[in-house]
Amino acid sequence: xxxxxxxxxxxxxxxxxxxxxxxxxxxxxxxxxxxxxxxxxxxxxxxxxxxxxxxxxxxxxxxxxxxxxxxxxxxxxxxxxxxxxxxxxxxxxxxxxxxxxxxxxxxxxxxxxxxxxxxxxxxxxxxxxxxxxxxxxxxxxxxxxxxxxxxxxxxxxxxxxxxxxxxxxxxxxxxxxxxxxxxxxxxxxxxxxxxxxxxxxxxxxxxxxxxxxxxxxxxxxxxxxxxxxxxxxxxxxxxxxxxxxxxxxxxxxxxxxxxxxxxxxxxxxxxxxxxxxxxxxxxxxxxxxxxxxxxxxxxxxxxxxxxxxxxxxxxxxxxxxxxxxx
Amino acid sequence: xxxxxxxxxxxxxxxxxxxxxxxxxxxxxxxxxxxxxxxxxxxxxxxxxxxxxxxxxxxxxxxxxxxxxxxxxxxxxxxxxxxxxxxxxxxxxxxxxxxxxxxxxxxxxxxxxxxxxxxxxxxxxxxxxxxxxxxxxxxxxxxxxxxxxxxxxxxxxxxxxxxxxxxxxxxxxxxxxxxxxxxxxxxxxxxxxxxxxxxxxxxxxxxxxxxxxxxxxxxxxxxxxxxxxxxxxxxxxxxxxxxxxxxxx
Numbered sequence: 001x002x003x004x005x006x007x008x009x010x011x012x013x014x015x016x017x018x019x020x021x022x023x024x025x026x027x028x029x030x031x032x033x034x035x036x037x038x039x040x041x042x043x044x045x046x047x048x049x050x051x052x053x054x055x056x057x058x059x060x061x062x063x064x065x066x067x068x069x070x071x072x073x074x075x076x077x078x079x080x081x082x083x084x085x086x087x088x089x090x091x092x093x094x095x096x097x098x099x100x101x102x103x104x105x106x107x108x109x110x111x112x113x114x115x116x117x118x119x120x121x122x123x124x125x126x127x128x129x130x131x132x133x134x135x136x137x138x139x140x141x142x143x144x145x146x147x148x149x150x151x152x153x154x155x156x157x158x159x160x161x162x163x164x165x166x167x168x169x170x171x172x173x174x175x176x177x178x179x180x181x182x183x184x185x186x187x188x189x190x191x192x193x194x195x196x197x198x199x200x201x202x203x204x205x206x207x208x209x210x211x212x213x214x215x216x217x218x219x220x221x222x223x224x225x226x227x228x229x230x231x232x233x234x235x236x237x238x239x240x241x242x243x244x245x246x247x248x249x250x251x252x253x254x255x256x257x258x259x260x261x262x263x264x265x266x267x268x269x270x271x272x273x274x275x276x277x278x279x280x281x282x283x284x285x286x287x288x289x290x291x292x293x294x295x296x297x298x299x300x301x302x303x304x305x306x307x308x309x310x311x312x313x314x315x316x317x318x319x320x321x322x323x324x325x326x
Numbered sequence: 327x328x329x330x331x332x333x334x335x336x337x338x339x340x341x342x343x344x345x346x347x348x349x350x351x352x353x354x355x356x357x358x359x360x361x362x363x364x365x366x367x368x369x370x371x372x373x374x375x376x377x378x379x380x381x382x383x384x385x386x387x388x389x390x391x392x393x394x395x396x397x398x399x400x401x402x403x404x405x406x407x408x409x410x411x412x413x414x415x416x417x418x419x420x421x422x423x424x425x426x427x428x429x430x431x432x433x434x435x436x437x438x439x440x441x442x443x444x445x446x447x448x449x450x451x452x453x454x455x456x457x458x459x460x461x462x463x464x465x466x467x468x469x470x471x472x473x474x475x476x477x478x479x480x481x482x483x484x485x486x487x488x489x490x491x492x493x494x495x496x497x498x499x500x501x502x503x504x505x506x507x508x509x510x511x512x513x514x515x516x517x518x519x520x521x522x523x524x525x526x527x528x529x530x531x532x533x534x535x536x537x538x539x540x541x542x543x544x545x546x547x548x549x550x551x552x553x554x555x556x557x558x559x560x561x562x563x564x565x566x567x568x569x570x571x572x573x574x575x
Contacts, residue, residue, distance in 0.1 A: 011486075011487060074455075074464075074465070075464060078459065098486065099468070099485050099486050100485075100486070102451050102452075102467070103455065103467045103468075105452070106420070106451075106452035106453075106454075106455040106456045106459070107455050107456070107458075107459045107465070109421060109452070109456065110421060110424065110455070110456040110459035110460055111459055113421075114421070114536070115419045115420065115421045115422075115536045115537045116420060116421065116450075116452050116456075117418075117537065118449075118450050118451055118452055119449070119450075119451075131540065135545065136447065136448050136449070136542075137337060137339075137343045137352075137447055137448075138339055138446075138449075139545050140343040140544070140545055141343055141345065141352075141542055141543065141544055141545055142542070142543050142544075142545055143418070143539055143541070143542050144539070144540040144541040144542075144543075145418055145537055145538065145539060145540065146537070146538045146540055147536060147537055147538075148536045148537070148538060149536045185463070185464035185494060185495045185498075186464040186465075186466055186492055186493065186494035186495070186498070187492065187493055187494075188490050188491070188492055189480075189491050189492065189493050190490070190491040191485075191487065191488040191489070191490050191491075192488050192489045192490075192491075193487070193488045194484070194487075194488050194489060202486070244508075250470070250484070250504060250505070251484055253504070256339050256363060256446060257363050257364065257367075257503070257504040258504065260449075265568065274340075275339045275340040276339055276340075276363075279339055282545065283545075286568070287548070288564065288568070289551070294553070299551045299553070300551070301548060302548070302551045303548055303549075303551065303552065304551065304552050304554055304564060304567060305551045305552070305553045305554065306553070306554050306555060306556070306557075306560045306561070306564060307553060307555075307556045307557075308556050308557035308558070308560075309557065312557060312558045313557065313558050313560075313561060316558035316561045317561050317564065317565070320561050320562060320565045321565065324565060324569060
């Protein structure tokens, strides 16, 4: 009952974001003297990707294969994971708090008839069970929860528990799924790759967000230059009002109706700091605000601020960064 | 064809959150409550779909205490035809909420049930897919736009890796995210008219809550902003601070 099942995502055979969910599972299992079992579902061949999961904290890896599951399909995924979790009598089942994890975990919990805690940012194994912490009210407060059910099912935000290193490679068990795709009630019929940074926004370690102070979509070039000066792990964001004005695509929106992100570094450029935007960035690491108005609310949630004309400050920032990176 | 929209009464995101002295709940005194933005997108999508189909009712359902009536009336003012207030005490256990909703006849009978992708307060993002699973129906989450075609729904959603199009059998549950729809504000006349529309109260039997709130705490506040200066002259100091490990890029 003390073993932990961790769902690891893959897309087109490439495992993604395993370290966060496995580190969380490891912490829980170590606190209760159990083992971590990872489960991956995908098309045949996905097992070739699996060797790396051992050193990240999985004692055993279960790989379920079906040609129709090269990418995520909710109903069969939920059924297979709920079955595996039930048969294995796990004490906990852990998901990543990603688009896929947030779609999948509620279905698994409902199939197993147990509650779900989403977007966990703190895990504390205690005598009476595990205590979980999650943000509420757009990150203004945190709630500590105790789940009175087994297994404890939750999704964890990336980088909450530092990735573990070392450990023996896990034993890999591959099994074939007996599924009939004709019976899946929903199916993906088309995918149009997103342009720009939208895909990377949730995972980027540096996010540069432009607000109304940018004065128009034609001025975004200076933010693109700044992003490029930060290198590969930076992405552009936009405030809700910028997206509503049609200046930037919806996928870049950071806020209540867009993405909720926690990059290591967040730069708010010409952003006033309305509540519906702050919901999306309050849990970021270091926050830098650049705004001409010292009274703007964004300075209340920033670590460092520069007051002045962003059209002078941002190009200078880009130049100085480039100097340091060469 | 009836469309059911599940809505939740939530604190307005602009409201200052105050914890009660015991630290286990939000001090609701003077707080402003609304229907969250994603629920409003769901209602707007329902109204537009009904207009296109040309028949059927839009029914709003909410699980909560008597106070929820204000939010249900707001939905009626925006164009919903009738409301069901499922009376009970919601907790941090979303499966309990899903179970309460799954017992509502209108939901069981509706070919299409919509809900917001997530609520503005707790943002647990789970009741929609749980409800679908309890009813044995498919669910597409985070849908920005959809069309009904030959007993199926064609849904567009933003996912990691691309804008996806999904086809799902009906009946289904769809959770709605921000798309091209911008819900409008009702006129005074609509607001007055909403008091005449049917709002039925029923008692919910959701069962015991299995998620216990132990403590609430304010999120750790930042120590306060350090203004590095005015204009581009402040940039070198910022660079120095950012490149200092481990906070640097």
